Amino acid sequence: MGRGAQGRCPHCGKGRLFRAYLKVADRCADCGEELHHHRADDFPAYLVIVIVGHIVVPLVLAMETHYALSYWISMTLWPALTVALSLALLQPVKGAVVGLQWAVGMHGFEQSKKDRVATVR
Numbered sequence: 001m002g003r004g005a006q007g008r009c010p011h012c013g014k015g016r017l018f019r020a021y022l023k024v025a026d027r028c029a030d031c032g033e034e035l036h037h038h039r040a041d042d043f044p045a046y047l048v049i050v051i052v053g054h055i056v057v058p059l060v061l062a063m064e065t066h067y068a069l070s071y072w073i074s075m076t077l078w079p080a081l082t083v084a085l086s087l088a089l090l091q092p093v094k095g096a097v098v099g100l101q102w103a104v105g106m107h108g109f110e111q112s113k114k115d116r117v118a119t120v121r
């Protein structure tokens with residue numbers, strides 16, 4: 001999950017996991033690990049909503065409780081912070097989800113996990 005969160009191949013940790021912002025590469029250019037059969041789907045987006053919500057909502061409540069922010073600041077600061085945090089977190093969270101699926105052998109990663117386990121034994 002850590003390698004995926006850093007945008008690296010979960011198998012070797014060297015190759016790039018993404019070929020575009022949220023497009024997972026079909027295979028690792030470094031070790032050849034197949035990555036196309038991940039099924040992250042909407043799960044990273046749900047996680048980002050939970051994480052950003054737990055950051056922004058307490059900040060909004062604290063600032064509105066202790067300070068009287070003008071409307072224009074509230075109407076620009078909070079949406080901008082929400083969008084910035086969401087865009088910053090989407091790729092690492094998706095990488096972590098793909099890394100988790102790879103580590104536990106979900107979906108198309110079953111054979112890869114069997115090969116890893118057989119190599120260790």
Ligand SMILES: [Zn+2]
Pocket residue numbers: 009010011012013014015028029030031032033
């Ligand atoms: Zn690799």
